[in-house]
Amino acid sequence: MTPEAEQFLRRAIALAAASREAGDAPFGSLLVGPDGDVLAEDHNTTLSEGNISYHPELKLAVWAAQHLTPEQAAGTTMYTSCQPCPMCTGALARSGLGRVVYALSGEQLNGLKSTGDFPAVPMEGPALYDEARVPVEGYYS
Ligand SMILES: [Zn+2]
Numbered sequence: 001m002t003p004e005a006e007q008f009l010r011r012a013i014a015l016a017a018a019s020r021e022a023g024d025a026p027f028g029s030l031l032v033g034p035d036g037d038v039l040a041e042d043h044n045t046t047l048s049e050g051n052i053s054y055h056p057e058l059k060l061a062v063w064a065a066q067h068l069t070p071e072q073a074a075g076t077t078m079y080t081s082c083q084p085c086p087m088c089t090g091a092l093a094r095s096g097l098g099r100v101v102y103a104l105s106g107e108q109l110n111g112l113k114s115t116g117d118f119p120a121v122p123m124e125g126p127a128l129y130d131e132a133r134v135p136v137e138g139y140y141s
Pocket of ligand 1: 057
């Protein structure tokens with residue numbers, strides 16, 4: 001890890017601390033361009049905004065998709081105080097960001113929580129293939 005990367009991680013950790021101080025969950029992230037310029041930063045606002053999806057990684061992934069070209073997005077690095085959760089990991093894949101550097105791992109985070117990880121919701125399927133494929137067929141080709 002370069003000293004510059006550690007500085008960006010320390011900024012993400014500071015955003016996490018500020019988030020906690022403001023009454024939200026303690027997570028922060030920033031998006032850095034190829035020249036080392038900070039393009040955007042955010043923190044968790046799931047409690048203050050009443051939205052379970054308002055993790056900083058997901059919010060910055062959405063910001064990148066709205067404000068950057070795919071080429072610009074591919075040149076960015078997200079620095080984040082904690083390893084992105086599965087929800088954010090999915091959004092990050094769709095955003096096309098270049099890479100993610102994190103401080104705490106998900107495993108380290110769970111070691112600091114008394115509640116552990118969220119339980120998975122049971123899913124059932126696939127079903128009704130002949131009907132369900134009709135609106136999708138041809139859409140992606
Ligand atoms: Zn997340």
